[in-house]
Structure formats: C-alpha cells, structure tokens
Amino acid sequence: MMAEESVYGNRHAVVIRGYRDSYELFYARDPNTYGCSNVMDWYSRWAHDLHHNGMAYPDGMWDLNGDGVVDFALYCVNSDKATGGLDWLNHDSIVQHEVSHLFDAPDHGYYGPDCIMTYRDAYWG
C-alpha cells in the first residue's frame, strides 16, 4: 500500500493491483475509483521471478496495455524473487527504491551515502 497523488487532486493510499486481461497484457487502472476508470500518474506492480529485484521506467510508458488508448504513466516493477542475483532482504525496500526512481531519484551506486538509492542499503533494507 502506498500514498499516491491522484490525477483528480486528492492524495490517497492505494493498493497497487496488477492483473492481466484476456490477451495476457498487463492492465491496471486506479483501483480506488468506480470501475477502475482513472488513469494513474504512476504504477508499481509485483511480478514473479524477474532477473532483477526491480526495474523502473522513469521516462514513463505510453499505451500500457497496447490497446491504442492514450494512457501514460511512470512505471516500475518489483519482483518477489530475483533470478539473476541475490534477493534483497527486505522487499519493502525494492518498492521504495524503484518508486523513488519515478520521482527522479538517481542511483548512488553500489556503495555510497546511507540512502535507499544506494544498492548496499537497498539490499539490507
């Protein structure tokens, strides 16, 4: 659950739900609105067995579900298990790290200041 600034102005907490439509495409809208009809400013979703613990697309993605409708959002994905290395010990820190990228926070490198954007600290949580 995370805080999000709605495109309609009210700040609220949202549970991010990622799900697939009948065409096996990722499809997600603001779950706090009737019919999930509002497009959100940014998305964060969980996935299984990605190569990395998480990845962010801070430039945003257009047409998230490939249906030709103009939807645009900053986007990141978090993995419940990383297949390409070590799982970060605290999975909350994956979300914190990746969502921070969506707000223009740069990586500090593998070693650096005490910060979630330093990989060492992101790993230890």
Next chain:
Amino acid sequence: MKRRNKILTSGGIVVLAAICFYVFFPILIAPPLPFYHIENNDVNNHEVVVKVFDQDNKTIFKKTHMLGPKEEIRQSKPFLLKFTWPEGEYTFKVTLDSEITKTYETKMYPTLMVVIRLYHGEINPIISIGAVVV
C-alpha cells in the same frame, strides 16, 4: 616460523575474501544491464544507426543494426561503462533508415539501459527512447 606462515596465510585468505565480497557482492545485488535494447515492432526490416556522444560531444560509440520484423537486440556496454559511474550526460542519437533521427540525453552507469522502441503502438512516435534502471 610455521606459526608465522599460518597467520600470514589466514590473513591473506581473509583479505582475499573481503576483496571478493567487495567486488562481487554489488554484481549479485544489482546485476549490470546492457548498453541499450532495440525492439522493432514493425513487420518490415529497418536499419538503425546508434551513435553515442559523451559530455564533451565526442563520439564514444557508433554501430549500425539491421533488424528484421519483430526482432529485438541488446548491445553490451563499452568496457569502462560496465564498471564506472561517470559524471555528466551522454547523448544517444538514433537514426532510422537514414530518414528519421531522434536524440536522447541520459546519465550512463552499469545499472542503466537505454530502450529504443520502433513502431511501438499506434499512438507512439516512430522512434521512442527511454531509460530503464534497476
């Protein structure tokens, strides 16, 4: 003498283990990404020329790719960019079929990859460029 050798050997092993941990631990918690990824979502072949300039506007990389329909390629990073976190911005200049050119400025470091999408959906520009970070 034997005791001294034992201590030196043990010390050496500890130092070596510490160095290995310092070097390999980062790669395990955030594996590096390729330099860039190109995906051709079109049903036709396309030629893509990628030029990369450093902060002094000096060309550090140039490569021509021929992509078939729906083909994707990944290019590995130049050696130094695999391990360093340089200051300043790099400029990617992507030319499609010698007709359309798009540029994109970004920082460059081991866990950042530039993504170049061609003909990605009806509402996107013919070339769309962004970055993916770990």
